[in-house]
Amino acid sequence: xxxxxxxxxLSVGKPEQIAIAPPSxxxxxxxVKEVINxxxxxxxxxxxxxxxxxxxxxxxxxxxxxxxxxxxxxxxLSPHLRATFPCPLEVIPLxxxxxxxxxxxxxxxxxxxxxxxxxxxxxxxxTSDLWGGLIVKSVPGVIHISSRRDMGILRSTKHRxxxxxxxxxxxxxxxxxxxxxxxxxxxxxxxxNRVTTxxxxxxxxxxxxxxxxxxxQKLGLADNTHTLVVTTVGHVRKVKGFDLLIRAAAQxxxxxxxxIFLFVGDVHEPDHLVELEQLVTSLSLxxxxxxxxxxEEVASILIxxxxxxxxxxxxxxxxxxxxxxxxxxxxxxxxxGGNREAIANDVNGYLIASESVDAVAxxxxxxxxxxxxxxxxxxEGRRIFLNRFNQASMxxxxxxxxxxxxxxxx
Numbered sequence: 001x002x003x004x005x006x007x008x009x010l011s012v013g014k015p016e017q018i019a020i021a022p023p024s025x026x027x028x029x030x031x032v033k034e035v036i037n038x039x040x041x042x043x044x045x046x047x048x049x050x051x052x053x054x055x056x057x058x059x060x061x062x063x064x065x066x067x068x069x070x071x072x073x074x075x076x077l078s079p080h081l082r083a084t085f086p087c088p089l090e091v092i093p094l095x096x097x098x099x100x101x102x103x104x105x106x107x108x109x110x111x112x113x114x115x116x117x118x119x120x121x122x123x124x125x126x127t128s129d130l131w132g133g134l135i136v137k138s139v140p141g142v143i144h145i146s147s148r149r150d151m152g153i154l155r156s157t158k159h160r161x162x163x164x165x166x167x168x169x170x171x172x173x174x175x176x177x178x179x180x181x182x183x184x185x186x187x188x189x190x191x192x193n194r195v196t197t198x199x200x201x202x203x204x205x206x207x208x209x210x211x212x213x214x215x216x217q218k219l220g221l222a223d224n225t226h227t228l229v230v231t232t233v234g235h236v237r238k239v240k241g242f243d244l245l246i247r248a249a250a251q252x253x254x255x256x257x258x259x260i261f262l263f264v265g266d267v268h269e270p271d272h273l274v275e276l277e278q279l280v281t282s283l284s285l286x287x288x289x290x291x292x293x294x295x296e297e298v299a300s301i302l303i304x305x306x307x308x309x310x311x312x313x314x315x316x317x318x319x320x321x322x323x324x325x326x327x328x329x330x331x332x333x334x335x336x337g338g339n340r341e342a343i344a345n346d347v348n349g350y351l352i353a354s355e356s357v358d359a360v361a362x363x364x365x366x367x368x369x370x371x372x373x374x375x376x377x378x379x380e381g382r383r384i385f386l387n388r389f390n391q392a393s394m395x396x397x398x399x400x401x402x403x404x405x406x407x408x409x410x
Contacts, residue, residue: 016396036406038066039118040087041132043125047266047294048081050237050319051149054200054394054410060086061349061395066402069116071109073127089305096233097131106135113139118291126155130162133169146151150316151183151337155237159163164186174198174398176317177338190410196401199341200317201394204386205299206327215304218297221260228259228368231305231329233298233320234270234312236291241311241334241354242276248360249313250283255325256368259288302327306374307367313354315339324383325353330377332363348381 042055068087071096077085094105113136115122121136122145123129129146136144146167152160167188173195175181181197184190188343219225230249234240242263249261267273274292279290295301298320302308308324309332315321315337322342324331331349333339343349349364352359356408367374 020280032067036119036121036402037117037205038062038068038122038402039113039116039120040066040068040070041123041128042070042072043127043130045072045089045091046074046076047235047268050200051124054202054319055392057088057201057203058398060396061391062380062400063395066399069178071112073105083222094127097127102104102131106131109135110139118142120405122147124149126159126162129170130166132164137169141409143409144170145401145405146173148173148175148180148184148254148316151180151314153314160187168194170194171408172196174401175198175319177341179338179341196397198394198397198401199338199389200319200322200390201323201391202319202326203391204326206303210300212303215300218300219262219304221304226258228256228307229262229305230259230309230364230368231264231308231324233260233264233302233323234310234318235265235284236263236273236276237268237270239313240265241313241381243279244311244355244357245309245358246276246279246283246285246289247357248364249285249288251357251361252364253285253369254290255365259368261285261289262292262305263290263299263303264292264295276337298323299327299361302329305329307332307364308349309360309364310334310339312336312339312362317342322389325381325389328382329376330374331381332367332369342384344380344384348377377385 032161040055040059042052045052059070061067070087070089072089073090075091083276092105092108094102109132112118120143121132123132124147133144133146137144153165161332168190171194173184175184175195175197176199178197178263181195185195216229219229221229232242232245236242245261280286292380293303296318302324308321308329309350310321310331310333311316312318312334313336317338321339322331325348331343333349333351334354336354337352340351343351345351350363352363367377
């Protein structure tokens with residue numbers, strides 16, 4: 001079997017005994033716990049979107065009691081990400097899940113779980129959840145945890161059917177928002193007591209040394225610091241609703257002729273990017289719209305911005321929205337997926353109806369006219385981020401899921 005990423009994998013004998021401190025806010029009278037070998041399985045690691053970054057942060061910050069390894073079926077990581085990946089990673093090529101290679105990969109995966117004394121497998125996305133879940137099920141005593149990160153937007157018909165009949169194999173199902181939790185319970189016919197919401201957490205990366213003026217200078221706005229900047233972040237895909245924001249921009253520029261709209265993110269659907277560029281030209285917005293592409297300096301762009309917009313047609317829980325709140329930006333977001341659980345209407349932003357260009361334009365106009373309103377909403381958004389969406393909260397929530405599953409097994 002060809003291994004695309006060569007890494008020394010852990011080989012573990014009997015569980016070790018180590019002393020650890022219990023997570024913050026939780027008590028444990030035991031001083032010693034056995035190491036839990038946990039295998040993280042994800043369909044692919046090709047581009048670092050919100051799910052992939054959350055995946056890596058989870059592995060990175062787990063308490064030392066959990067010894068992690070990871071397997072993916074497709075990867076195209078940069079040299080830097082390969083070098084800094086937070087645990088041993090193995091890439092095992094898998095195409096179809098019903099041919100001879102799938103049988104070989106399945107046998108290899110099953111042997112790996114046994115040979116490395118894996119106690120728990122945490123899966124992400126369809127192939128890992130369903131095909132991988134069947135492999136995990138064949139190894140007695142191994143706990144399967146499944147993450148559900150959206151409301152089925154990527155599922156094909158075969159996936160929808162499979163989740164109905166196989167989705168309940170996991171011991172515990174973790175969802176990224178209560179809205180996704182409710183959807184999964186209904187769509188996948190899951191027992192409600194086995195489905196838990198753990199919100200995405202992001203690192204507080206708000207630079208303390210980067211001023212707004214410097215951030216704007218990096219965007220080429222140094223000569224006109226009063227220019228208003230509206231930003232959206234996400235991969236270029238139709239589901240992200242960028243076309244709605246462009247149409248709304250055509251209304252907003254009539255009142256704010258110096259405004260700039262920044263679209264930050266990699267291109268997942270090249271044909272859709274062409275459509276967006278044609279739309280910009282047809283509305284004569286070339287001087288107002290910038291497609292920035294992917295960047296590692298999202299926080300810097302957000303600091304330079306005045307308002308964040310998430311015009312998505314579907315979401316689970318948007319990391320980009322949480323990062324905007326981290327940077328104290330007022331937010332305009334469509335009322336889809338878990339957005340309602342991050343945005344309190346009229347408190348840290350505005351929730352608007354999906355597909356409503358006029359609603360986007362109106363909400364933006366209200367915020368752009370009132371600097372004090374933007375400041376107040378941005379401050380409240382950062383407070384919500386610190387209380388609900390920080391990285392420590394996500395880790396504590398996930399550890400609680402793991403320990404509950406371990407306790408039920410025992």
